[in-house]
Amino acid sequence: MKRNNSFGAVLMASVAVAGVGYQQSAEAQTPLGGVPTFRVDPDWPQVPAQLRLGDVSGVAIDAQDNAWILHRPRTLPPGEADMAAPAVVVFDSEGNFLKAWGGEEDGYEWPKREHGIYIDNKGFVWLGGNYCPGRNLPGLEPASDDQLLKFTLDGEFIEQFGRRNASRGNADTQNLHLPADAFVYAPTNELFIADGYGNHRVIVLDADTGAFKRMWGAFGNVPEDKDECPPPSLIDSVPDSPGPQQFSVAHAVRVSNDRMVYVADREHRRVQVFTLDGEYVDQIVWRTKRFARALALSPDPEQRFLYTGGGSGIAVLDRHTLEVLTTIDDNYIAPDAQPGRPRGFRGMAGGGHHIRADSQGNLYIAGPGARLQRLLFMGLSSTE
Helix, strand or coil: CCCCCCCCCCCCCEEEEECCCCEEEEECCCCCCCCEEEEECCCCCCCCCCCECCEEEEEEECCCCCEEEEEEHHHCCHHHHHHECCCEEEECCCCCEEEEECCCCCCCCCCCCEEEEEECCCCCEEEEECCCHHHCCCCCCCCCCCCEEEECCCCCEEEEECCCCCCCCCCCCCCCCCEEEEEEEHHHCEEEEEECCCCCEEEEEECCCCCEEEEECHHHCCCCCCCCCCCCCCCCCCCCCCCCCCCCCEEEEEECCCCEEEEEEHHHCEEEEEECCCCEEEEEECCCCCCCCEEEECCCCCCCEEEEEECCEEEEEECCCCCEEEEECHHHHCCCCCCCCCCCCCCCCCCCCEEEECCCCCEEEECCCCCEEEEEEEEECCCC
16 A cells, blocks of 8 residues: 655644643644554445445454454344344455354354454454343343353354353453453453443453453552443533543553553543553543543554544544544545545544554544444654
8 A cells, every 4th residue: 555654734632631640731742753644445345235234333453454343233224124244244455345244143142232343363253242221222132241252253152251141240250241342462361351331340351261360440449330221421521630430431442562551431531551460550531522432552563653532533642641643533634635525425434433453554443323434544744
């Protein structure tokens, strides 16, 4: 893919940053080498005409840069239900359809409301759901998705961690409670789970056996039970620094190459940073905008950039300082980045429900709703 290292303009943003014991206002700065620039790929993906996707809830990228989409077939209107694709749909890097699988079968408890998907370094697919009785979805009996499923790339079932309707709260080390996201840190073979909608914690398991390792809540505190279904939504603002001492919805988790754990606390509009052992390090809070819905790390060895989705765009952070460098949104992408506005162009898919980066630096946005989009990495902006 051809890249233009002088492409794009750098926007400025003003955010409130809360660190360990202090609060400051930070203005976006352009680092040496610039910031990532993107354009919308209007041709990705090509969904077969005979298939329909419901609400897209998750996206994962495998070692070949194939994109794995998790959607909710039950959300399709009645007239399209018989065309519903299986819940897991795979496209190659060019957007061509490869395969699809998933759904209810004997031997495991498929989630009632699909939520997150992740592919680890060994090629295993992890997925979970966030259905709870208070959602009252048509045609579904009251239930709680308290499990995480593990499959091969071909959809062969490997193992289930936790059981449906079995959670005993945040102290339970055998079951989850509406898990939002997962990540396997290969050097320690540990599975980090943002256990996230019903519970309010990060829980760490052995990725092979499921044996419990440790858990923590916001600021490294012992997580407390506050089971709300559906979960709350903080519409106007969030409290002043340092903020609530518990997570609201721990919606995304990522572990960097240098052993730092990043957790998106969605409804408190903050990203908190921890060591592998759960020791609190720092946080960034954006009080006036929807923030910290999704997380992705840039693919360079230093993983210099942290992407976090929320509201109408994706914030680009300097991962080491947590400064917001720019926001990728329609104002950033267009018009220069999207000349001519291709036919059918609908602009950016917002901050997404979940986002991922591939090995080339491209960003994939899953949701909200039926949105699914790829942003092509165009290099770093010029600093001259």
